[in-house]
Amino acid sequence: MPFYSENQIRKRHAEFMGLKKYADRLIFFDHHFGIIPFPFPGFDPELSFLFQKDKTGDLEGIYKKERNNKSLTEKKFSYNEDFVFNIRPANSNSAVYSNYILSCFLLRAPEFTEWISKEKDNGKPVERLLDQANALVNNIEYRLQCKQDKSFSLQCMAVFFKGFYDAFCNQVYGPGKKRKFIELFLYAQGIIYLNYISSLKSAFQISQYPPETTVHNHLDLSEKLNLLQELGIVDFLKSRYTGIDSISYENKLAEIICMITGEDTDQRKTVLKILSTLNWQDHKMATKKITGSANQKMTHLISGERGKLNV
Secondary structure (H helix, E strand, O other), X not given: OOOOOHHHHHHHHHHHHHOOOHHHHHHHHHHHHOXXXXXXXXXXXXXXXXXXXXXHHHHHHHHHHHHOOOOOOXXXXXXXXXXXXXOOOOHHHHXXXXXXXXXXXXXXXXXXXXXXXXXXXOXXXXXXXXXXXXXXXXXXXXXXXXXXXXXXXXXXXXXXXXXXXXXXXOOXXXXXXXXXXXXXXXXXXXXXXXXXXXXXXXXXXXXXOOOOOOXXXXXXXXXXXXXXXXXXXXXXXXXXXXXXXXXXXXXXXXXXXXXXXXXXHHHHHHHXXXXXXXXXXXXXXXXHHHHHHHHHXXXXXXXXXXXHHHO
């Protein structure tokens, strides 16, 4: 916390006391004095604060300090008189207080896109990071299901997993009453870790199926009509308007296709010309297919007859 002179404290205290909303007092207190009084660990993809005894011991030390300290929600300065900045929540403000602390912990999460990119640069493939993260969560879930002890580490895992599971189910509603710093930290870490795994999954998907880098040009009119022909839309329109006279039929067909392709209706003649070309190509392909099939049958019959003759 920075040093404040007497004049600064008097001015800050007057500002603080002038704030009517409890949430505004929380923001003021956090900005000037810091609302989280203990050095909690930063994001750790290996969750060492849950699995390493010395790191878990650090959390237990924070828990004991908080339990034995009743003045964590106030700052007192004395200059011939006392200036107290008190944010101890009344019952009606307990949820506001806890949710604000929770949001502070959540804001400490790193930008995972950059984090994962740096890890990849350090020679850690995304697939391996994802496997490790999933294995850690599965390990925690297994311990919670199989062990019935009330050790501090297992209690920490339970709060962490609740945050993870609530975020997974999209049911993070926030605490409804005042919670300890350690509880809010662990719950926030569970939410953050789910976001970490989600980011890893996205990065892995991109690595498996990278987005196309080629730029596709817009289709010209001929290509558009060819696509409509392949999709069966042209044949559908032909069957739809087949009952009217030939001139009206052609105009209607060309007009609808212009509307579909976004072309100006002045292009109707061009559309009909291209369609006739496509029809002729289809006719040639069909004829070629039939002829080819007939030739194959003839060859088969002839070879069969020769076989009979040779017997």
